[in-house]
Amino acid sequence: MASSRLERIGTILTRVEGLLKNGAMKPDDRPLWYDVYRAFPPAVEPKFARPVPDIKPIRQILYQEDVVRAKFHENGHGLGSVNMLSPSEETHTKRLLKRYEKLKSEGVAEDQLVEKAASEVASERQEFVKAKLTPQNPDSITAQVLTDVKLKDIFNEK
Template sequence: MASSRLERIGTIFTRVEGLLTKGAMRPDDRPLWFDVYRAFPPLTEPKFAKPKPEIKPIRQILYSEDAVRAKFHSKGHGLGAVNMISQTETQTKKLIQQYEKLKSEGVPENELIEKSAAVVGSERQLEATKAKVNIQSPNSVTAQVLADADLKNIFSEKKIE
């Protein structure tokens, strides 16, 4: 059976169908996929001798902001963590928007990246300080949870009374 070329004659579906019609396989022993394949046959029959598809070259898709993005990443800007849950813009998108804004204002090309990175960095620091203020306010839920938590003795065993 090792030198058999039967896989080149017909498909696995036609061979199983032949076994069922000739009685070599009981209908109860047919594979699970058989009824699904019969109900939803493929558009093109999967044959061994089918010609290989024509290999087309992959077209390069580059956008105008890809060059700007590459400049930012090569300088080390815009590599912050991305929160996929929130709907906020990524650091790189903010950098590109600031870059386009400064470019339209007439800032020289060699200063665009550094100035836009500085502006976005300062905005990021403002957001971080606002977040710290919210956490440090005594009325916030986070502050209350942190005040109640005993982090020093978190792993010590407590007696439940």
């Protein structure tokens, strides 16, 4: 039995049907998948001797933006945090691509496009962060604490 080749003779369905027909398996003991297989048979019967399908090579799809993205990530500019809670917010790379296209339409030299776009997006981001961190009420206690806090002094013991 160690060298049995029954898997080449028929499918698992025909073997289970044979067991049921000959009484080796009771109808109550049939596998769960048997009724599903009977109700929804596959389009092509899964036989061992089925010919191998023709495998067509997968075409490489490369978009124009992919080359630009590669340039940004190569220089480490495309790395930025993404807020997964707000899907409407643009990613850092998407902002870089938009700025790149705008500068390209303005006629900036090709060798300066990546660096110039990255610096403009970085300055926009710094302005955004600065505006977000600026307290709305400068007289509040929180605003006073934030102005007095120095990062170097946070972990110093008094």
